[in-house]
Amino acid sequence: REHLPSTLFQIGSGIFTANAVKPYKSWDDFRPVVEHGVRILLETQKTQVTGYSLILRYIDAFREELTGSMTHIQFMRDVLGFDLGIPKVLLAHAEDREIDMPVSQIVVPLKFGSLQLQMTQGEIDGGRALKLENVVIVDGLVEPNVEAIMESFSKARDVIHDVFVNLSAPLRDKMMPVE
Numbered sequence: 001r002e003h004l005p006s007t008l009f010q011i012g013s014g015i016f017t018a019n020a021v022k023p024y025k026s027w028d029d030f031r032p033v034v035e036h037g038v039r040i041l042l043e044t045q046k047t048q049v050t051g052y053s054l055i056l057r058y059i060d061a062f063r064e065e066l067t068g069s070m071t072h073i074q075f076m077r078d079v080l081g082f083d084l085g086i087p088k089v090l091l092a093h094a095e096d097r098e099i100d101m102p103v104s105q106i107v108v109p110l111k112f113g114s115l116q117l118q119m120t121q122g123e124i125d126g127g128r129a130l131k132l133e134n135v136v137i138v139d140g141l142v143e144p145n146v147e148a149i150m151e152s153f154s155k156a157r158d159v160i161h162d163v164f165v166n167l168s169a170p171l172r173d174k175m176m177p178v179e
Contacts, residue, residue: 007033016041027157031150038149051141052149056156060164061122061129066171071100072121075130080119080167082106112152113138115159132167134160 007030008019018037020030067075076082086099108115116135123129136156142148168175 009037011041027161031154034153035146035150038146042144042146049144051143054138054142054149054152054156056136056153056160058134058160058164060132060134061124062132062171063124063127063129066174067130071098072104072119072130073101074098076104076119079170110136110159112155115163117163134163136160
């Protein structure tokens with residue numbers, strides 16, 4: 001089976017990862033690659049496993065063409081819609097610049113696990129970017145079969161996709177997303 005040239009598999013003691021790097025287009029393109037990797041893992045597993053812990057992680061970068069000169073906290077508040085307030089005592093001590101939060105993390109409980117959002121300032125390809133990391137951790141162990149694992153990954157991806165699409169809605173025209 002053909003694999004995306006942007007796929008990197010890593011296998012080690014107790015870990016299997018399938019990483020999509022540029023140019024990542026969509027889950028629909030990447031899902032068959034992940035499924036193929038899961039099949040190989042299950043077929044080559046030497047020891048009996050009762051289940052797998054699953055984590056799905058997406059890292060999105062908002063470059064300066066999307067953020068302009070906004071600080072991290074301005075972008076989170078004014079574009080992504082986070083209601084972030086700074087205590088008055090901190091504002092009283094601030095110079096003429098706006099207070100910023102270079103790292104922000106939120107954990108949201110889900111019916112089947114948790115969604116962890118972390119936003120940090122960083123750099124992509126030599127330019128300033130704000131990075132949004134979306135991580136879904138599936139509770140408990142998932143049965144060691146392809147269908148159960150891929151169903152869990154799909155549920156996790158659906159949450160991540162819904163959150164990203166809705167948070168980034170004000171940027172939709174600038175981002176030109178793939179449907």
